[in-house]
Amino acid sequence: MFASQFSRRGWITSLFIACALPVAAQSLRVQCPTSTTLHPAVAPTADNPTGANPGIKCQEISGGDGYATMGDGTQTYLFGFGPLSGMDQINQGKPGTQSSGDFNKAYNSQYFPGVDANSGNALVPDPTYNNLSPANSNGAVMDPAEMMNVGVLAAQQPAPMMAIDEDDEFFLTLSNVGMIMRPDLFEQHTVHFHGYPNASSYFDGVPDASVAINISGSMTYYYTAPDAGTYFFHCHITPPEHLQMGMVGQLYVRPRQNRLPAGASLYAAAAAHPCAVGDILCTSPPPAVDTGATQPANGAMYAYNDGNATTRYDVEYPLQMMGFDPTFHFVGMTFNPEDFSGMQDKYFMLSGRSYPDTVNAGIITTQASDGLARPSQVQPTLITIDKTNGQTRALLRISNLNITQFNTLATIGIPMHVIAIDARLLRDAAGNDLAYDTNSVTLGGGSTVDVILDATNIPLGTYFLYTTNLDHLSNDKENFGGMMTEIAIK
Numbered sequence: 169m170f171a172s173q174f175s176r177r178g179w180i181t182s183l184f185i186a187c188a189l190p191v192a193a194q195s196l197r198v199q200c201p202t203s204t205t206l207h208p209a210v211a212p213t214a215d216n217p218t219g220a221n222p223g224i225k226c227q228e229i230s231g232g233d234g235y236a237t238m239g240d241g242t243q244t245y246l247f248g249f250g251p252l253s254g255m256d257q258i259n260q261g262k263p264g265t266q267s268s269g270d271f272n273k274a275y276n277s278q279y280f281p282g283v284d285a286n287s288g289n290a291l292v293p294d295p296t297y298n299n300l301s302p303a304n305s306n307g308a309v310m311d312p313a314e315m316m317n318v319g320v321l322a323a324q325q326p327a328p329m330m331a332i333d334e335d336d337e338f339f340l341t342l343s344n345v346g347m348i349m350r351p352d353l354f355e356q357h358t359v360h361f362h363g364y365p366n367a368s369s370y371f372d373g374v375p376d377a378s379v380a381i382n383i384s385g386s387m388t389y390y391y392t393a394p395d396a397g398t399y400f401f402h403c404h405i406t407p408p409e410h411l412q413m414g415m416v417g418q419l420y421v422r423p424r425q426n427r428l429p430a431g432a433s434l435y436a437a438a439a440a441h442p443c444a445v446g447d448i449l450c451t452s453p454p455p456a457v458d459t460g461a462t463q464p465a466n467g468a469m470y471a472y473n474d475g476n477a478t479t480r481y482d483v484e485y486p487l488q489m490m491g492f493d494p495t496f497h498f499v500g501m502t503f504n505p506e507d508f509s510g511m512q513d514k515y516f517m518l519s520g521r522s523y524p525d526t527v528n529a530g531i532i533t534t535q536a537s538d539g540l541a542r543p544s545q546v547q548p549t550l551i552t553i554d555k556t557n558g559q560t561r562a563l564l565r566i567s568n569l570n571i572t573q574f575n576t577l578a579t580i581g582i583p584m585h586v587i588a589i590d591a592r593l594l595r596d597a598a599g600n601d602l603a604y605d606t607n608s609v610t611l612g613g614g615s616t617v618d619v620i621l622d623a624t625n626i627p628l629g630t631y632f633l634y635t636t637n638l639d640h641l642s643n644d645k646e647n648f649g650g651m652m653t654e655i656a657i658k
């Protein structure tokens with residue numbers, strides 16, 4: 169009897185050892201390989217000692233909560249994604265995506281010294297360390313305790329931006345750090361790349377067809393990048409709620425054409441591209457006529473594999489049209505039932521900012537309920553075309569992730585040249601150019617357009633990009649603001 173009880177206790181103890189320890193060690197976990205079958209290791213260098221293949225890109229985000237500041241000064245509660253890698257880039261308003269070599273560089277910390285649980289790198293205490301804006305810190309946060317410390321209340325508006333190059337492999341780790349203001353909720357989160365040519369539903373973030381990430385769990389999503397274009401992403405858990413509450417972000421894929429060597433024929437590259445010869449994951453046909461366009465000596469940036477330089481640009485501005493209902497956000501923080509069908513936006517934003525915040529340079533920080541101010545809206549929305557520095561063409565990557573209404577964006581004085589809709593180059597099957605000039609575009613939730621503003625023949629000055637939904641030119645009770653920004657041509 170005694171022996172039997174003892175052995176049962178021993179069995180239970182070993183069960184705890186077998187299950188609890190590995191789960192505790194692996195529940196928050198970041199994955200970013202330095203080589204794969206598709207992208208084998210390269211020769212190591214001083215800057216890349218692990219020989220990480222630069223075609224492998226990685227990014228890490230938290231799913232949790234936080235606060236943003238509206239155009240009238242109101243602090244709004246969010247469910248949202250926050251950055252756990254690429255922080256220096258994010259704070260400059262750029263995509264936080266890193267090569268695997270940079271992503272895996274040791275992340276300094278003075279709060280959690282020791283050895284990083286995932287990479288095995290020594291964590292060196294740093295006297296200047298600030299966990300809210302760590303120095304070096306395009307590297308990823310990999311220590312589970314530190315992921316919580318940095319990720320909690322760190323949601324940004326929109327979510328950390330992502331950008332990869334065609335042919336990359338992309339490893340995106342989402343860690344659910346919980347929503348500290350809603351301890352009653354056990355909300356899962358996912359990442360869904362909307363409209364993206366994703367070969368695997370397992371990594372598509374639709375919970376009914378795949379998996380969702382529990383609090384204090386991580387998942388590394390895997391994507392290839394078969395087609396250039398402007399996309400976006402969002403959480404796919406209770407979409408009306410989690411999108412309204414702020415789980416929306418921007419994503420784009422740069423075309424292979426950017427990487428052509430100087431003097432190469434753009435047409436020949438487009439005609440040989442998999443998209444031109446029947447790859448079902450992409451559709452851009454080569455242009456109908458070879459214009460003889462070649463890659464300039466200093467390179468160039470293009471939105472698509474156009475084959476004729478019609479999508480070339482000098483500066484780019486991802487702009488996300490969004491709206492917030494402050495009542496919904498308030499009850500989202502305060503344990504009250506949410507009125508989904510009564511949702512009514514009162515803040516109208518471009519990339520998380522309302523006018524006049526849209527024309528203010530720099531990041532917006534917001535003080536959260538723990539008294540700390542964190543970067544909450546970091547992406548620039550003042551469109552600047554600096555002709556004195558040779559810039560003439562701005563690419564606006566416009567997406568609408570407003571879940572309650574269509575939005576129109578209009579310009580005065582400078583035409584919008586629409587080159588693509590929903591990440592598809594405007595071109596017929598024979599390669600004829602279907603791009604067009606207009607002074608407004610109207611998008612429903614879930615759509616994108618790519619617009620070129622060509623300032624070549626436009627006088628220097630300030631122009632406006634604004635919504636013609638005139639009741640959206642307001643910030644709740646302030647009747648001047650909303651979805652508007654300026655285009656500075658100088």
Ligand SMILES: [Cu+2]
Binds near residue numbers: 247356358405415
């Ligand atoms: Cu979510």
